[in-house]
Amino acid sequence: MDITYENTQREVRTDQGVIRYHEAGDGPPLxxxxGSGIGVSGWRNYRGNLAVFAEHFHCYVIEFPGFGISDPVPGAHPVLAAVDSVIRFMDALGIDNAPLVGNSMGGVVAVNVAVKHPDRISKIISIGGVGTGIFSANPSEGTRLLQEFADSPSREALIRWLNCMVYDPKTVTQDIIDERWDLANNPESQQALKAMYGSESFALQQQFMANSPTPPYWAMLHKVKCPTLLAWGKDDRQCPPDMAMMPLRLIPDSELHIFPKCGHWVMIEAKQAFERVSLEFLRR
Known part of the structure; x- marks a missing residue:
């Protein structure tokens, strides 16, 4: 299957701006x-997996608002804007119900959508991200490096963070560095990163959560009713694998697969194994 950026790129207009996405394959929707991070996009997360999934599903890779590709939602926190955009996207394309695959922040978005709209989500595959640390330091090494970049962007800080994302440093090629740096310089992408990881914003978020009467999202994981696969890299330094214990215990119909010699980017570093496990789960 010929999967290229140009022949899969689409856009749809919603009541809060244009959402851009990539589309490939036939069959039921997926x-x-x-995720979040420096110079991130849906295409860069999943371009290597799209051809395999598209053999079985009608795939939609959503570009979340405010990351430099889809229209931003003014004043909205990137995660909250992303949660809302999933339902807006499904409504715009007439998708009643679908499984979600979410990397890191995308997994957090997926479980939030499933809690708020349980009838719209049939299954979830969360690649890291969901839950909170039990034994590991908080913030994690990866989050501290994101804060460093958000506070003072530089190519060197980008490279330090990229190397933290993977088990094998050879995964971080010059092409990946260049394309990440290019999008990281987009003002919308910088604003989203600063809103999530900048030292000032991060401190305010921590203070808000400590004093908020609303429980954190991970305290609501028991409300996720759909089958959920937690896919984790054993050597994840962004979201260490002890984080998986909370969603594994709280989500009623959940299972965990940990991939060895693999960092945060499971879909990239453990590509074939991840695709095999995911397809078995989705087609079960």
Whole structure:
């Protein structure tokens, strides 16, 4: 299957701006949700997996608002804007119900959508991200490096963070560095990163959560009713694998697969194994 950026790129207009996405394949719908981070996009998260999934599903790789590709939602926190955009996207394309694959922040978005709209989500595959640390340091090494970049962007800080994302440093090629740096310089992408990881914003978020009467999202994981696969890299330094214990215990119909010699980017570093496990789960 010929999967290229140009022949899969689409856009749809919603009541809160244009959402851009990539589309490929036939069959039942499957939505793929990207993570946060420096110079991130849905295409960069899933371009290597799209051809395999598209053999079985009608795939939609959503570009979340405010990351430099889809229209931003003014004043909205990137995660909250992303949660809302999934339902807006499904409504705009007439998708009643679908499974979600979410990398890191995309997994957090997926479980939030499933809690708020349980009838719209049939299954979830969360690649890291969901839950909170039990034994590991908080913030994690990866989050501290994101804060460093958000506070003072530089190519060197980008490279330090990229190397933290993977088990094998050879995964971080010059092409990946260049394309990440290019999008990281987009003002919308910088604003989203600063809103999530900048030292000032991060401190305010921590203070808000400590004093908020609303429980954190991970305290609501028991409300996720659909089958959920937690896919984790054993050597994840962004979201260490002890984080998986909370969603594994709280989500009623959940299972965990840990991939050895693999960092945060499971769909990239453990590509074939991840695709095999995911397809078995989705087609079960």
């Amino acid at each position: 939505l793929l949700l990207h």
